[in-house]
Amino acid sequence: GNSVTQMEGPVTLSEEAFLTINCTYTATGYPSLFWYVQYPGEGLQLLLKATKADDKGSNKGFEATYRKETTSFHLEKGSVQVSDSAVYFCARQSGGYNKLIFGAGTRLAVHP
Amino acid sequence: GAVVSQHPSRVICKSGTSVKIECRSLDFQATTMFWYRQFPKQSLMLMATSNEGSKATYEQGVEKDKFLINHASLTLSTLTVTSAHPEDSSFYICSARTGGGDYGYTFGSGTRLTVV
Secondary structure, eight states, rough: OOOOOOOOEEEEETTTTOOOEEEEEEEESSOOEEEEOTTTTTTTEEEEEOTTOEEEEEEEEEEEBBBBBBBBOOESSSSGGGGGGGEEEEEETTTTTTTEOOOOOEEEEEEO | OEEEEEEEEEEETTTTEEEEEEEEESSSOOOEEEEEEEESSSSSEEEEEEETTTEEEEEETOOOTTEEEEEEETEEEEEESSSSSGGGGEEEEEEEEEEHHHHHHHHEEOEEEEOO
């Protein structure tokens, strides 16, 4: 089927640590892939996206590369900040209306 | 950039009453809007896809008679929770496609519904 699987949280890191949040997807074809971030009490914001294989999305120091060989779109950041504490959702497009299917979300807590 | 305005942000209602949630695209036309439900510390579950001028497409397991969706114009979609019960308490989020080749999606800020 069409689904998105991301690593369970919470992920707890110290400031300036390296971050990886794994995301894999199942799909027929090559759907567009996204990472969204949800800060406490707020709605979702697009963090980055990739629309085809081997594309790299990047924003605010975060990066993710569309890997068709491993059907993955792992999120990385070299040095996290306290302000990065949030819930991160991996998502893929699906269906004729191009609806978004979300992973379960990964909560990140960064401590000073 | 594209903005989706969602209201109300919070609502408390009594069991058995109905609640309407509105989503407006402020600076673009949204032919398609999506309604999601998010339980505490869980992911977003797609409830339905709303298309302007036609009936909404509901996901499996979502009661269309309980969650009424209307998309009467290119800038407004509404979700009405009818005869609400405490188990309907949740965070509801709308999203609109901004169209174009970049597959942009803009999300509303969400509505926290509490049924007492």
